[in-house]
Amino acid sequence: MRRDGHVLNTIGNTPLVELKNLDTGPCRLFVKLENQNPTGSIKDRIGLSMVEAAERLGHIKPGGTLIEATAGNTGLGLALVAAQKGYKIILVIPDKMAQEKILHLRALGADCRITRSDVGKGHPEYYQDIAERLSTEIPNSFYVNQFANPANPFAHEATTGPEIWAQTEHMLDAVVVGVGSGGTLSGLGRYFARVAPQVQMVVADPIGSILEPLIERGENITPGSWLVEGIGEDFIPPNCDLSLAKKAYAISDAESFFTAREVLAKEGILGGSSTGTLVAAALRYCREQTAPKRVVTFICDSGNKYLTKMYNDFWMFEQGLLDRPKQGNLIDLIVRRYQEGSVATLAPNETLLQAYRRMKLFDVSQLPVMEGERIVGILDESDVLLSVQGDPARFSQSVASAMCATVVTIAPNAPIQELLPIFAKDLVAVVSDHGRFVGLITKIDLLNYLRKQLG
Numbered sequence: 001m002r003r004d005g006h007v008l009n010t011i012g013n014t015p016l017v018e019l020k021n022l023d024t025g026p027c028r029l030f031v032k033l034e035n036q037n038p039t040g041s042i043k044d045r046i047g048l049s050m051v052e053a054a055e056r057l058g059h060i061k062p063g064g065t066l067i068e069a070t071a072g073n074t075g076l077g078l079a080l081v082a083a084q085k086g087y088k089i090i091l092v093i094p095d096k097m098a099q100e101k102i103l104h105l106r107a108l109g110a111d112c113r114i115t116r117s118d119v120g121k122g123h124p125e126y127y128q129d130i131a132e133r134l135s136t137e138i139p140n141s142f143y144v145n146q147f148a149n150p151a152n153p154f155a156h157e158a159t160t161g162p163e164i165w166a167q168t169e170h171m172l173d174a175v176v177v178g179v180g181s182g183g184t185l186s187g188l189g190r191y192f193a194r195v196a197p198q199v200q201m202v203v204a205d206p207i208g209s210i211l212e213p214l215i216e217r218g219e220n221i222t223p224g225s226w227l228v229e230g231i232g233e234d235f236i237p238p239n240c241d242l243s244l245a246k247k248a249y250a251i252s253d254a255e256s257f258f259t260a261r262e263v264l265a266k267e268g269i270l271g272g273s274s275t276g277t278l279v280a281a282a283l284r285y286c287r288e289q290t291a292p293k294r295v296v297t298f299i300c301d302s303g304n305k306y307l308t309k310m311y312n313d314f315w316m317f318e319q320g321l322l323d324r325p326k327q328g329n330l331i332d333l334i335v336r337r338y339q340e341g342s343v344a345t346l347a348p349n350e351t352l353l354q355a356y357r358r359m360k361l362f363d364v365s366q367l368p369v370m371e372g373e374r375i376v377g378i379l380d381e382s383d384v385l386l387s388v389q390g391d392p393a394r395f396s397q398s399v400a401s402a403m404c405a406t407v408v409t410i411a412p413n414a415p416i417q418e419l420l421p422i423f424a425k426d427l428v429a430v431v432s433d434h435g436r437f438v439g440l441i442t443k444i445d446l447l448n449y450l451r452k453q454l455g
């Protein structure tokens with residue numbers, strides 16, 4: 001198939017950039033910008049190679065349905081290729097994945113089936129088992145199965161490896177990879193074993209995944225959970241040849257997210273969550289060396305889809321990953337604090353239309369109404385609804401006319417138990433310190449706070 005000027009022809013041949021502003025010890029560290037593939041990740045490479053292999057082998061026929069279990073990025077690559085080639089596609093996705101990936105998939109025309117992320121292989125709701133089952137039920141369908149499909153590692157052996165070797169001008173000592181299906185590790189490992197066996201393959205692994213303990217200490221652990229997306233294992237996929245890995249580093253979610261944020265702040269590269277894991281592991285490797293080495297790792301996907309997560313301080317606070325000094329009172333439960341300018345508010349003379357738009361913009365169901373530092377009311381969705389129903393012209397009425405002006409406040413040093421009767425009345429707790437508004441506490445804030453106590 002000739003693809004001059006075609007979107008599928010823009011897959012691969014990604015740039016290699018040196019990280020200049022991070023401490024790499026005696027080494028030089030380069031990153032391959034896989035976020036520049038058309039759907040924003042390294043997985044476009046395997047999306048194309050697996051579909052074209054299936055076509056060559058007669059596994060899919062025109063009008064057929066591709067089925068895959070995926071954390072999102074492989075789905076995007078496959079959905080792009082499927083749409084361009086006229087196939088239908090069903091994707092089974094674990095429920096911890098970023099909402100933005102799922103929206104992108106649905107916009108590409110994929111049928112997304114969300115399933116549990118807290119169950120393992122053998123469980124009827126495990127995403128890979130569901131995908132396999134669907135492929136036996138749906139006629140003219142093909143289970144792509146990136147975990148066992150040889151066209152996955154082959155894409156890296158045939159394209160990613162030779163690109164890196166040429167871009168480093170054959171001066172390369174180590175490649176740091178993450179392992180999702182094992183395609184990158186196995187494909188690159190095989191390529192370099194052939195052309196430059198001195199190149200070390202190093203695995204960057206989230207804490208909780210079984211790989212680092214296995215590679216480093218031959219230890220089999222019970223898998224835990226982690227927030228970084230796309231990498232880490234609770235089983236060894238057939239496509240993952242661990243014998244190719246010479247070294248591994250276990251990286252926490254916190255270190256991954258802070259490193260990804262640092263890569264953006266210092267190097268201007270907006271990578272996804274696994275970028276943090278890979279760069280953190282690569283930096284550790286670089287700093288441990290005593291002789292200068294040239295090391296390559298990957299920006300596996302774009303950070304665009306994580307803007308509301310690890311790039312969002314409030315999300316980081318909620319996860320307990322970003323800490324503020326503890327005050328030992330109710331202020332510790334308030335994620336958005338008025339003094340920090342992070343609370344969306346209303347003025348009494350604004351209109352209900354403005355109030356409605358602000359609620360939608362900040363995705364909240366109530367807003368405090370402020371006069372200077374003092375809270376003079378609360379406006380929630382039902383207040384707006386009761387005012388405008390029957391006559392939408394009333395959207396031009398003032399916030400003051402519809403708000404609830406009797407605001408019961410709670411002092412920062414009140415005991416936590418005093419929140420419960422407030423929540424029982426379906427109200428939010430308004431924290432006020434000697435007349436100065438501090439912030440709101442909702443039921444979910446209390447739940448987040450209690451969950452963090454679990455550690």
Ligand SMILES: Cc1ncc(COP(=O)(O)O)c(C=O)c1O
Pocket residue numbers: 073177178179180181182183184185229230231272274275278298300301
């Ligand atoms: C987001 C993401 N997906 C997948 C992978 C690797 O995938 P695989 O082992 O399937 O080649 C990586 C590797 O770092 C990654 O960062």
